[in-house]
Amino acid sequence: MIQQPLSIIVNENGRIRRLKFNEYGGIYMPSLEWIGKEKVVNHHLEVPYHVLERQYSYDEDGQKVDDNGSENMIIHGDNLLALKSLLPKYEGRISCIYIDPPYNTGNEGWVYNDNVKDPRFEKWLGEVVGKEGDDLSRHDKWLCMMYPRLKLLQRLLADDGFIAVSVDDNEILNLGLIMDEIFGVNNRMACAPVRSEPSGGKKKTALRTGHEYILFYGKTAETNLALEGKSGGNLNLSDKWGKYRKGRELRKWGATSDRSDRPNLWFGITTPDGKVVYPVKNNGKDGYWRWGKENSFMKKILEDPSAAHWEKCSYDEGITVCGQHERWVPFEKIRDEEKFFGWNTWLDGYGTNADATSVIKSIFGDKIFDTPKPLSLIQWIISLYDSKNSIVLDSFSGSGTTAHAVLDMNAKDGGNRHFILVEMEDYADSITAERVKRAIQGYPTNKKDMLYDTPITTKNIKDGGDLFAEAKEIADDAKDSYDKVEGPKMVDGHLQVIGIEKAKEHQKGTGGNFSFYELGVPLFHGELLNEEVTIDTIREYIYFMETRQSLPEEKADEPYYLGSYVGTAYYFYYEKDEATTLNREFLHTVKTKADHYVIYADRCTLSDAELAKFQITFKKIPRDIARL
Structure with a gap:
């Protein structure tokens, strides 16, 4: 009988990992250990709660307005902070989460810095691993980035919802282990391969990987999954x-x-x-x-x-x-x-990266985003949730494909789905939101013709000069017939010439709307409430922390009343410019009948006997305000 969790050191191409076997439902399951893990396991609890500040709303008539009441959101800011900010309204409410986090290729500039400090980590990088540790360290950095974000996403997910995560070969095994740990191994639904590059990809190796993967996990065993018909x-x-x-x-x-x-x-x-x-x-x-x-x-x-x-x-x-x-x-x-019956997990026929790039070019007239996902693929993922009234979240939103997919699906089937996008890069407004605007309004579609397409192989590469000359002649001849000619150029091992005719057709708009937000200030300054935060935001936060419910509409005759839940009425007696006191005078203003009362104030002059008599729990501001 195993008395203690087992540990195994795994040396994987010079990458040292520790697999620890922890008990899960009576079975010892492996969990992944890496440098910095202990610092991030509960890091999501330490992340400060920031408010969301609406910058503008966009209507389907193409106008920016102050507020159109849209439930569709695009948030600019660090997605770790943004996910924390969504908890008061959306914890346990998100139906479908799709994320396409940055693939760990080792080449990108690392912008996800959560200030995870660990002396062992730095010693290991600098003294033990040295320069050769650049490749090794990126796995630990990637895992440290993903873990707290997945923890918050798990909290946001509805009990009948699911999450789908795109990943490639670099982290598929590591991601699976940490998702088993966070979502539960019994809630893993599928690891679905997706053909992203029909030609086999750009790496010319014996085993070419022209595919990626999507990991699917539910929140519980009660996932509301649609079946294929x-x-x-x-x-x-x-x-x-x-x-x-x-x-x-x-x-x-x-x-x-x-x-x-x-x-x-x-x-x-x-x-x-x-x-x-x-x-x-x-x-x-x-x-x-x-x-x-x-x-x-x-x-x-x-x-x-x-x-x-x-x-x-x-x-x-x-x-x-x-x-x-x-x-x-x-x-x-x-x-x-x-x-x-259940869906086929070999996803071939739901679009490729080239299809996604083509859509971007149609919308913007140029390839302004390097790694978009196919619209049809995201629509398929969203359609797996068996409801047209779902809430869809994408916290690595990039070019905004997820929002485009939601709006397009609603336009086609009359659904009432809503989207929440989070993008931390500066292009959140100029690309992410701009794409959504153009999807709402409609955009021109260019006609493209493949004029020349010849694979370059070991057998014909010696004739490469003649093939290029042939392609060049075709390209020159086409310039009078097309508005633009691309090529000759190499695309995934093919020599191609493409003729582009400027749009004579227009992609019909989906309709819809959204609001654009910036990540705002933190709710707390140390132990004190931040007075820059609006009172409405504070009230919403307090009520959620007490009830895990959304704040109801304010009662005109009780300005300090928050709402009632399961027999308890909640009051937040707060003024920014003066101290408030829970006393008999305040009790005379309470009009809502309830079995019990929770009342926040700066101080209380009622005796313990009086509090017990009136079934009141007093909570001191800000000491007794719970932290997310």
Whole structure:
């Protein structure tokens, strides 16, 4: 019997990792250890709560307004801080989370600095690993960046929601281990490969990786996941209830199908002509039914035999039972024209990175973003949540594909989905929000023709000069016919020439709206409330921390009343310019009837006996205000 968690040192191409086996549901499961982990496991609790400051709202008529009440949000700011700021309103409410975090290629400038300081980390980098540690250290940095963000995303996710994370080969194994740890190994739904580069990718290796992955996790086992529907065949038969088609035979087939395997499923069923049949197999041996007597379908058949489809079926050649060569056999009646089942996880046909870049070029006229995701892929992910009223969050929003996908889906199916995007880079307004504006309004679509496309291989590379000359001639000839000619150029091992005709068509706008926010000031200055924060924001925060509910509308006759929840009424007696006192005079202003009261104030002059008499819990501002 294992008394203590096991640890294994893994040396992976010079990358030292420690896998620790911790108990999970009675089973010892591996968890990943890395330099700096202990500093970030609870780092999300230390992140200060910042307010969100609305900068403008954008309506579908193309106008910026002060506030249009939009539930769609684009937030500019560090996504770790922004996720914390979303908790008061959205904890446990997000239906679908999609994130495409920066891939850990080792080449990008690292902008996610959460000030995780660890002397061992710096010693390890500088003294132990040295210059060769540049590649090694990036894995620890990436994990330190991802862990607290995933912790907050897990809190925001609804109980029936799911998260989908795009990742490539560099961190797929590490990401899976930390997501197992945060979301629970039992809530892992799929690791779906996605074909991103049909040609096999830019790395010309023996095993080319022209694909990426999406890791899917639920919050609980009750994920509201839609099932894929495909035609199951025509309803070519009919009965008194309507049309149907013949389904499966109700007898169990295959291995372990003898009566002795499931004796409780051996019982008689009355046939349409009044006889009673049992689940005898074709070889004459006793078997059993697929369903028991308590199954809803079987109950209907036992009450009314015509609820099943019946056919006379023969025994095997030479077999007779009670002198009979055949007997009545019941089958299911299928009344759905579509058959529903789990989704295929090999995602081929949901768009490629090249398709995503093409959309960006159509919207902006140029490739202004390096790593967009295909619109069709994000729409497929969002559609996995079985509701048209979902809230979709993307905290690494980049070019804004997720918002575009939500708006486009709503326009097509009449849904009422909402999006929340977070982008920390300076292009949050100029690219992310701008794309959403153009999606709402519509944008021109350029026509592109592939004029020349020849793969360059080891067999024809010696003729490369002639091929280039041929492509150049085609490009020169096309200049009079097209507004722009791209090439000759190499694209994923192909020599190409593309002709572009300026848009004569216009992509219809999706409609919709959003509000743009900047990450604002922290709610607290040390232990004190920050007086720069609006009172409405403070009230919303207090009520959420007490009830985990959204703040209801203010009552005009009770300005300090927050709301009531499960028999308790909450009051926040606060003024920025003067101290407040919970006393008998204030009690006379309380009009809401409740079993219990929680009242915040700067001080209290009521005795303990009086507080008990009136069922009041006093909380001192700011000492007793809970921190997220």
